[in-house]
Amino acid sequence: MRLAGKIGIVTAAASGMGRAGALRFAREGAAVAVVDLDDEKAQAVVQEITRAGGKALALAGDLRRDDFAREIVGRTASAFGGLDFVWNHVGHPGPAAVEGVDMAEFERAVDLNLRTVLVTTDAAIPELRRRGGGALLYTASQSGIQGSAYSPVYSAMKFGVVGFVRALAKRLVREKIRVNVVCPGMVDTPMLRVFVSRPDSAGPRPNDIEAVVQQSTALNPTGRAAQPEEIANAALFLISDEASFITGVALPVDGGATA
Numbered sequence: 001m002r003l004a005g006k007i008g009i010v011t012a013a014a015s016g017m018g019r020a021g022a023l024r025f026a027r028e029g030a031a032v033a034v035v036d037l038d039d040e041k042a043q044a045v046v047q048e049i050t051r052a053g054g055k056a057l058a059l060a061g062d063l064r065r066d067d068f069a070r071e072i073v074g075r076t077a078s079a080f081g082g083l084d085f086v087w088n089h090v091g092h093p094g095p096a097a098v099e100g101v102d103m104a105e106f107e108r109a110v111d112l113n114l115r116t117v118l119v120t121t122d123a124a125i126p127e128l129r130r131r132g133g134g135a136l137l138y139t140a141s142q143s144g145i146q147g148s149a150y151s152p153v154y155s156a157m158k159f160g161v162v163g164f165v166r167a168l169a170k171r172l173v174r175e176k177i178r179v180n181v182v183c184p185g186m187v188d189t190p191m192l193r194v195f196v197s198r199p200d201s202a203g204p205r206p207n208d209i210e211a212v213v214q215q216s217t218a219l220n221p222t223g224r225a226a227q228p229e230e231i232a233n234a235a236l237f238l239i240s241d242e243a244s245f246i247t248g249v250a251l252p253v254d255g256g257a258t259a
């Protein structure tokens with residue numbers, strides 16, 4: 001098992017890539033805190049893990065609240081006896097518009113792509129230090145590597161995440177804390193539907209969201225969207241000791257879209 005004896009946190013873990021990661025990390029031997037706004041779905045992920053013989057804990061709450069973003073670290077460490085990794089996966093597409101931008105949506109994007117990630121990281125570093133090192137992983141996007149005409153605000157946030165990761169990696173490298181970020185292309189999850197259906201992304205809000213998803217994913221070099229498990233596989237590698245000499249990396253998992 002590739003994460004035997006490790007203890008970790010996955011945010012936005014009740015759905016999509018986060019859920020796939022939590023299930024995969026637990027199968028590889030990690031005890032996992034499943035953090036999400038949606039208590040019922042988080043509990044379902046925990047049940048799936050425990051039924052398969054793994055260890056997990058559901059922590060339900062809103063990561064836009066600083067106290068919750070911080071408290072997930074202490075609650076995980078006291079439940080399982082320490083902390084070895086965090087996958088800060090939570091994020092939000094934000095507004096598609098620049099002209100006529102909805103500032104409440106902008107604030108939500110800042111909160112979920114940047115603010116909560118910083119608060120959780122602040123709380124996690126001392127715990128990782130106590131274990132003599134560990135891994136911090138983040139989620140940016142293909143739009144965090146190249147500009148997206150449909151999403152200048154989202155690109156700003158995700159370029160920000162990539163910048164944070166590169167800088168933090170240099171700061172923490174001598175403490176054996178590795179810091180990396182996965183940059184997914186389009187992934188078949190509920191958030192992809194949110195992304196393509198925002199007003200302004202292709203004119204007015206589309207009626208047939210699945211048709212827009214099909215058209216958008218057909219533009220990927222592979223002609224398809226990724227499955228959440230394909231991103232979880234990359235996350236597993238970056239968290240595991242197999243990536244022991246890899247830090248400060250923004251890994252595209254995008255079917256060649258940014259090649």
Ligand SMILES: NC(=O)c1ccc[n+]([C@@H]2O[C@H](COP(=O)([O-])OP(=O)(O)OC[C@H]3O[C@@H](n4cnc5c(N)ncnc54)[C@H](O)[C@@H]3O)[C@@H](O)[C@H]2O)c1
Nearest residue numbers: 012015016017036037062063090091141186187189190191
């Ligand atoms: N799906 C894609 O195509 C895609 C592509 C690139 C990057 N991303 C990034 O991946 C991450 C999540 O995407 P996904 O597709 O796995 O999502 P998803 O839609 O499958 O799941 C998102 C989860 O986040 C939870 N959540 C939302 N707001 C929250 C809050 N305030 N506090 C706690 N939990 C909250 C939801 O309850 C949900 O379970 C984001 O960072 C997103 O920017 C997604």
